[in-house]
Amino acid sequence: MSTTYSLGATAAFGLEGVVAGELKRMGYDAKGFHGGATFSGTLADAFRANLWLRTADRVLIYFGRFKAVTFDSLFEQVKALPWEEVLPRNAEVYVTGKCARSQLMSVSDVQSIAKKAIVERMKGAYGLNWLPEDGARYHIDVHIHQDEAALTLDTSGVGLSRRGYRTLNAEAPLRETLAAAMLLTSPFRPWLPFYDPMCGSGTLPIEAAMIALDRAPGLKRAFDMEKWDCVDARELEAIRQEAQERFEKAKKEKSVEIYGSDVDGRVLRLAAAHRAQAGLNDFICLEQKALADARLPAPRGAVVTNPPYGERLGDAKAAQQVCRELRELMQGNDDWTMTAITSSRDFEKVYGRRCTKKRRVYNGRIECEILTYIPHSDRVAKARRLPKEHRP
Numbered sequence: 001m002s003t004t005y006s007l008g009a010t011a012a013f014g015l016e017g018v019v020a021g022e023l024k025r026m027g028y029d030a031k032g033f034h035g036g037a038t039f040s041g042t043l044a045d046a047f048r049a050n051l052w053l054r055t056a057d058r059v060l061i062y063f064g065r066f067k068a069v070t071f072d073s074l075f076e077q078v079k080a081l082p083w084e085e086v087l088p089r090n091a092e093v094y095v096t097g098k099c100a101r102s103q104l105m106s107v108s109d110v111q112s113i114a115k116k117a118i119v120e121r122m123k124g125a126y127g128l129n130w131l132p133e134d135g136a137r138y139h140i141d142v143h144i145h146q147d148e149a150a151l152t153l154d155t156s157g158v159g160l161s162r163r164g165y166r167t168l169n170a171e172a173p174l175r176e177t178l179a180a181a182m183l184l185t186s187p188f189r190p191w192l193p194f195y196d197p198m199c200g201s202g203t204l205p206i207e208a209a210m211i212a213l214d215r216a217p218g219l220k221r222a223f224d225m226e227k228w229d230c231v232d233a234r235e236l237e238a239i240r241q242e243a244q245e246r247f248e249k250a251k252k253e254k255s256v257e258i259y260g261s262d263v264d265g266r267v268l269r270l271a272a273a274h275r276a277q278a279g280l281n282d283f284i285c286l287e288q289k290a291l292a293d294a295r296l297p298a299p300r301g302a303v304v305t306n307p308p309y310g311e312r313l314g315d316a317k318a319a320q321q322v323c324r325e326l327r328e329l330m331q332g333n334d335d336w337t338m339t340a341i342t343s344s345r346d347f348e349k350v351y352g353r354r355c356t357k358k359r360r361v362y363n364g365r366i367e368c369e370i371l372t373y374i375p376h377s378d379r380v381a382k383a384r385r386l387p388k389e390h391r392p
């Protein structure tokens with residue numbers, strides 16, 4: 001597992017810099033690009049990224065890049081790549097494709113030609129007349145953009161937003177990766193109280209608790225690369241074990257205050273089930289409460305919330321009423337910050353204040369903004385500074 005590969009962590013629009021920041025904090029020399037961030041590393045590094053990245057969708061190995069303007073040159077260049085270094089003789093080869101602004105625009109032809117070239121290469125390398133394809137799945141994507149083909153191998157399998165704890169369906173849940181991005185770009189700090197007064201199925205409180213308790217988001221799920229013959233299963237197990245130990249240590253040593261409430265008792269039951277599935281029962285307080293009756297649970301902290309947009313849930317008037325109630329909740333609490341994701345262009349007007357900062361993102365197909373309000377107070381700035389006991 002010592003070969004160094006060019007790796008990529010894909011991300012939703014607007015989150016590329018957040019993913020690059022996460023990789024840098026993990027010690028990698030990462031660069032953001034349209035659609036994600038790139039870095040280099042071994043298969044163990046790819047596994048570490050799968051386990052720890054909170055805001056990326058997938059971790060890919062860049063297996064080849066070249067110019068291709070004819071199907072013949074695509075076939076020859078795909079066949080020239082050393083697939084047998086990673087794919088075993090019984091690999092199930094699954095090829096997908098994307099084409100944009102290129103001479104080769106037929107996705108189905110690109111897919112079948114690339115698959116044929118990989119199979120030919122493998123038959124030659126393994127001395128076989130046909131490939132059984134009854135082993136682990138290897139998902140290869142051929143992306144042709146402006147005549148440049150990039151071939152990637154997906155190490156993740158199911159998207160990284162699927163942490164494994166959220167199995168029950170609420171209306172309009174926030175993607176786990178977007179929830180984590182809201183937290184990582186907000187004034188939320190693990191040592192300060194956190195509150196989501198419209199927590200729905202619990203995504204924001206659970207992601208906040210996972211950050212505060214140093215719990216790897218992928219700790220309880222599997223990744224495609226774990227089934228590959230070319231990985232050292234013991235090395236990957238040791239990386240997972242280390243993540244488990246970090247979580248156990250944090251649970252003993254860190255005190256966290258995470259609160260969530262919602263007016264709807266039904267979604268709150270889902271939140272409780274998800275909290276249990278994430279192993280966080282002792283760390284998140286959930287309560288059924290209407291926003292109008294909610295009070296901030298501590299003298300200082302961070303509200304991060306996903307109010308109804310008025311597009312998918314309820315109507316615009318109800319969403320405006322929620323916005324006014326949120327303002328009431330925050331009124332006069334200058335030691336609290338507030339971050340909300342909204343698709344409404346009127347949010348600041350209805351809330352009655354301009355936000356301190358905003359970030360444009362997509363929640364599924366809905367264009368949204370993450371708005372953050374930070375009171376200009378020295379106390380807030382000081383509270384957000386890393387306390388001594390949290391320093392490495």
Ligand SMILES: C[S@@+](CC[C@H](N)C(=O)[O-])C[C@H]1O[C@@H](n2cnc3c(N)ncnc32)[C@H](O)[C@@H]1O
Nearest residue numbers: 173174198199200201203263264290291306308
């Ligand atoms: C967009 S959903 C939040 C989804 C959540 N982030 C998740 O991942 O499941 C908005 C939530 O606001 C809650 N809500 C709407 N009006 C409310 C009110 N007046 N008081 C408290 N909760 C309210 C809804 O019940 C719903 O669960």
